[in-house]
Structures are given as C-alpha cells and as structure tokens.
Amino acid sequence: MAKKKVTKTIDDINRKIKEGKVVVVxxxxxxxxxxxxxxxxxxREVDVVTTGTFSPMCSSxxxxxxxxxxxxxxxxxxxxxxxxAYAGLAAVDCYIGATESPEDDPLNRVHPGEFKYxxxxxxxxxxxxxxxxxRATAYGTDCYPKTQLKKKITLSDLPYAxxxxxxxxxxxxxxxxNLTKKTIxxxxxxxxxxxxxxxxxxxxxxxxxxxxxYYRTIGLGSRIFLGxxxxxxxxxxxxxxxxxxxxxxxxxxxxxxxxxxxxxxxEMDPRWVLGVSMLGYGCSLAVGVGIPIPVLNSELAEFTxxxxxxxxxxxxxxxxxxxxxxxxxxxxxxxAELKSGSIRVxxxxxxxxxxxxxxxxxxxxxxxxxWVEKGELLLTQPQETLPN
Amino acid sequence: xxxxxxxxxxxxNIVGEPIAATLVKKxxxxxxxxxxxxxxxxxxxxxxxxxxxxxxxxxxxxxLKGLGxxxxxxxxxxxxxxEKCYQCGACTxxxxxxxLSIKRPEMEVVFDQEKxxxxxxxxxxxxxxxxxxxFNKTLLN
Numbered sequence: 001m002a003k004k005k006v007t008k009t010i011d012d013i014n015r016k017i018k019e020g021k022v023v024v025v026x027x028x029x030x031x032x033x034x035x036x037x038x039x040x041x042x043x044r045e046v047d048v049v050t051t052g053t054f055s056p057m058c059s060s061x062x063x064x065x066x067x068x069x070x071x072x073x074x075x076x077x078x079x080x081x082x083x084x085a086y087a088g089l090a091a092v093d094c095y096i097g098a099t100e101s102p103e104d105d106p107l108n109r110v111h112p113g114e115f116k117y118x119x120x121x122x123x124x125x126x127x128x129x130x131x132x133x134x135r136a137t138a139y140g141t142d143c144y145p146k147t148q149l150k151k152k153i154t155l156s157d158l159p160y161a162x163x164x165x166x167x168x169x170x171x172x173x174x175x176x177x178n179l180t181k182k183t184i185x186x187x188x189x190x191x192x193x194x195x196x197x198x199x200x201x202x203x204x205x206x207x208x209x210x211x212x213x214y215y216r217t218i219g220l221g222s223r224i225f226l227g228x229x230x231x232x233x234x235x236x237x238x239x240x241x242x243x244x245x246x247x248x249x250x251x252x253x254x255x256x257x258x259x260x261x262x263x264x265x266x267e268m269d270p271r272w273v274l275g276v277s278m279l280g281y282g283c284s285l286a287v288g289v290g291i292p293i294p295v296l297n298s299e300l301a302e303f304t305x306x307x308x309x310x311x312x313x314x315x316x317x318x319x320x321x322x323x324x325x326x327x328x329x330x331x332x333x334x335x336a337e338l339k340s341g342s343i344r345v346x347x348x349x350x351x352x353x354x355x356x357x358x359x360x361x362x363x364x365x366x367x368x369x370x371w372v373e374k375g376e377l378l379l380t381q382p383q384e385t386l387p388n
Numbered sequence: 389x390x391x392x393x394x395x396x397x398x399x400x401n402i403v404g405e406p407i408a409a410t411l412v413k414k415x416x417x418x419x420x421x422x423x424x425x426x427x428x429x430x431x432x433x434x435x436x437x438x439x440x441x442x443x444x445x446x447x448x449x450x451x452l453k454g455l456g457x458x459x460x461x462x463x464x465x466x467x468x469x470x471e472k473c474y475q476c477g478a479c480t481x482x483x484x485x486x487x488l489s490i491k492r493p494e495m496e497v498v499f500d501q502e503k504x505x506x507x508x509x510x511x512x513x514x515x516x517x518x519x520x521x522x523f524n525k526t527l528l529n
Contacts, residue, residue, distance in 0.1 A: 054474060055476070056515055112512075114512060116517070189478045189481060189513065189515075190478075190481055190482050190509075190513045191481075192481065192482070196481075197481040199478070199481060274474060274516060276515035276516055277515060277517055278515060279512050279513055284515075286474060286515065286516070339492070339493075339495065340492070341490065341492065351480075351481070353477055353478065353480055353481040354476055354477040354478075354490075354495065355476050355477070355478050355515070356476060357474050357475045357476045357477075358475075358494075358495035359475040359494070359495060359496060360474055360475060
C-alpha cells in the first residue's frame with residue numbers, strides 16, 4: 001500500500017523547531033536530497049530549505065527619524081554625509097535611497113564616473129556605527145522656528161531607523177553582454193566590446209524566489225534574513241512580474257517576481273549592508289537576503305530541489321539593444337553554464353562573470369539554517385501571498 | 389628562463405636614462421613595459437616584466453639599484469582589502485592577466501599577486517572598491 005502523501009503546516013514545522021526536531025537544509029543541499037530520494041521522500045525528511053543572495057540591489061533605502069531639536073525644526077531638505085535624503089515626509093523624517101549621489105559628485109561628467117560615495121555607503125556607515133554628518137535646512141514655522149541644523153549622528157542616536165527596500169531579490173535577471181566595439185559601463189558591470197564578457201547577477205539554485213517560484217509560501221509578513229537581522233516581506237516589490245515565461249519546473253526564464261522588504265536597521269550587520277560603486281553607472285547597496293522555505297509537501301520539495309542545470313536566463317546585448325528599450329534574447333543559458341566560467345552565444349565562447357556573490361549567498365543560507373535549527377527564527381504564515 | 393614583474397621608481401635625476409635599452413644590450417634581458425608614468429615632481433614609475441637568465445636578471449637589477457632606482461616586486465603594491473571584498477567576481481571581467489580569477493566549484497575569487505601587472509582596472513571595476521594600488525600614493529609622499 002502506498003504511503004500517505006506528506007502534508008505539513010507551518011504550525012507543524014514551528015512545533016518541530018520548538019522541540020528541537022526540525023530538519024533544515026540549504027537549497028544547494030536540497031538539490032542532492034531530491035535527486036537521490038525523490039520529492040515525496042525529501043518532503044518527509046526535510047522541513048525547511050534555506051536560501052540566500054548577496055548582490056547589488058538598487059531600490060533599497062531607509063526611513064530615518066532624527067528626532068526634534070531645541071528649538072524645533074521642520075526640515076525641508078536633509079543631507080547625510082552630503083548625500084541628499086528625501087525630506088518631504090514630516091518635520092524630522094527622511095528617506096535615504098541607495099542610489100543617491102552627493103550634489104557635488106562629478107557623476108558621469110568625466111566618463112566613466114567613479115561614484116565613490118552615495119546613499120548605499122551612508123547606509124553601510126550607519127550600520128557600521130560610524131558618525132554621520134546630518135545637515136538640514138528649513139523655512140521656519142511658528143511651531144518649528146529653527147532654519148538650520150548640522151550635527152553628527154550615529155545609528156544609536158537615532159530614535160528610529162528602518163530599512164525599507166521597494167525592490168529586492170529579483171527572481172532571475174538578464175545575463176548582459178556588449179556587442180558594440182567599445183567598452184560600456186552599466187549597472188551590470190563593465191562590459192568589454194565584441195562580447196568580451198557575460199555578466200550575470202543571481203545566486204541560481206540558492207536564490208530565494210527560484211525555490212518557491214509560484215510564491216506558494218511567501219508573502220506579506222514572511223519572516224526572513226535581511227541585512228544580518230530578522231526582517232519581513234511586505235509584499236510584491238516594484239516591477240513584480242509573475243507573468244514571465246516559465247520553464248516546466250516553474251522557474252521564470254526572464255526577470256519575474258520581486259519583493260518589498262523591511263527590517264530594523266539598528267539590528268543589522270555592516271557585513272550584509274554594503275555600499276557599492278558601479279563604474280560609470282552610480283551608487284547602490286549590496287544587501288544580504290535569505291528566505292526560509294517551508295517544505296509543506298512534495299511539490300515544495302520538488303521546487304526547492306531545483307538545480308542550476310534547470311534554471312535559465314536570457315543573454316541580452318546591453319550595447320545595442322538594451323539602451324533602446326529592446327530586450328531581444330540572443331541565447332538562453334543555464335546557471336550551471338554561467339557558473340562554469342563560459343557560455344556560448346552564436347558560436348562564440350564568452351567568459352561569464354558573476355556580480356552576485358555565491359560564497360556570501362551560501363553563508364546567508366547557512367546562517368538562516370542555524371537560526372531555524374536553534375529556534376531563533378520561527379516560520380510565518382503569510383497574511384497574503386504575492387500575486388502569481 | 390626567469391621572469392618577474394617589478395616596479396621601478398626613479399628619482400628625478402635619472403628619469404632621462406635609457407635604462408630599458410641598457411637592460412637589453414648589457415644584460416641580455418627582454419622586457420615588457422606594463423606601465424610607465426612621470427609624475428609632476430619628475431619622479432618616474434615603471435612597471436616592467438623582466439625576463440632572461442636568472443644570473444643576468446640579478447645583474448640587471450643590481451645595475452638598476454646602482455643607479456638609484458628603487459626596485460620592488462609588484463605584488464607588494466597591489467592589495468585586496470579582504471574585509472571589503474565580498475567575493476562577487478566582477479573584477480575577473482576586466483583583469484587582463486588572470487591574476488583575479490574564480491576558483492570552482494567554490495566560486496571563490498582568488499587574487500594571485502604574482503600574475504598582477506598593476507593595470508589598475510580592478511580598482512575601479514570592483515563594486516566594493518576592495519582593490520588598492522599603493523604606488524601613486526607612496527611616490528608622492
């Protein structure tokens with residue numbers, strides 16, 4: 001007689017976590033388990049699969065309240081280490097975005113610009129506990145008469161600082177090459193002429209959304225690893241596109257889902273919140289994100305068992321096509337090919353270069369595994385799953 | 389056949405010396421100039437891959453030192469800040485000598501100072517700006 005099919009609930013898994021009986025594996029370990037034992041047996045044996053990614057993620061930033069001064073001030077413009085923060089929120093609230101550059105930055109006037117310091121670096125410095133110069137100007141009101149403010153702050157001085165990233169953890173991303181005759185400088189890194197290199201930016205089988213491709217278990221309220229601390233998924237990120245073409249295993253073949261994430265900046269670790277400078281493009285923030293996927297049934301075991309050989313992306317020419325807004329695919333390649341060090345596009349062998357850190361992604365998946373095993377992170381039932 | 393990449397720093401009084409030609413003619417060495425700069429205060433810097441018989445190489449370096457040229461292995465001038473480097477691999481796209489490469493299957497980004505030609509491409513291509521080249525600073529000090 002066939003065994004009854006496995007079905008677990010989040011509560012079942014949390015009970016096992018509390019009893020110290022939970023079985024947690026990282027997404028790369030799950031590949032072998034499913035290959036060896038099959039999805040049904042894997043679902044019986046494994047309760048949680050942990051994922052991870054560490055990569056530059058634009059559309060990141062933080063809401064900061066810097067507290068009232070005496071006399072009070074209603075800031076209309078705010079700078080943190082000379083990087084402008086958006087101040088059109090309230091008297092002493094602002095939002096510092098990862099890609100903002102200082103007003104006197106040369107930007108791309110001497111091309112390619114270096115973009116040595118920007119919003120992402122401010123976020124890193126804050127999390128690292130460094131002193132930041134806060135500057136604000138105001139027009140003055142009856143209730144808040146002060147018009148100028150300049151002081152040194154640290155993260156611990158701030159009454160409130162919360163990271164809120166409108167778009168992180170892209171489910172798949174283009175592989176970029178350059179078919180023009182000149183080197184180009186893009187958000188996908190430096191691309192040498194005549195298809196000199198092919199840059200890609202996801203952690204493949206370790207990447208969170210490849211392991212739950214139809215967002216069955218994650219959504220509003222899912223507790224995750226964000227920047228070294230516990231954070232939450234708030235919902236779909238900007239540009240969330242569940243309609244993308246998919247492989248029969250469910251993983252999208254082009255950029256698809258995204259996440260809006262939030263977490264307390266004060267609890268984060270500078271190792272996982274890192275300012276980055278993309279030559280000729282701008283500043284950004286490399287963010288560490290990891291999501292625990294509950295293995296509720298054999299379908300989720302199958303999903304989390306997906307391997308680099310079966311996850312694909314498109315090769316796009318960032319020299320000619322992409323700037324025109326055209327995304328014509330020149331080739332479809334697997335993450336196994338990309339990670340091997342070279343891909344073939346129209347008969348040409350092109351060295352492939354990662355922008356996403358595999359080592360750091362694996363480190364995150366292992367930290368998350370540790371948290372779940374020790375009962376430091378319980379799984380959550382999302383209040384609402386993402387649009388799919 | 390012995391080959392090594394070295395950096396030569398010239399005081400301003402000998403910037404005019406045809407040292408590369410002398411290395412070839414007198415010491416039977418061959419060279420590949422990877423970088424050559426004269427700074428505003430007229431000190432010079434040259435990064436050279438010098439090849440030949442090991443004895444001749446030693447004599448050639450002796451000759452350079454005799455002229456007052458400071459000779460250093462290039463590896464001492466290029467450093468990676470291991471704290472800043474987050475092991476992505478972006479640098480491997482621009483590194484012309486393979487000094488920066490990815491070790492598989494770990495996907496670890498390895499830096500081999502011996503292969504580095506000090507072209508400085510990685511310095512600006514690294515998103516975390518983890519690569520440091522010392523020589524410009526030390527020359528000005």
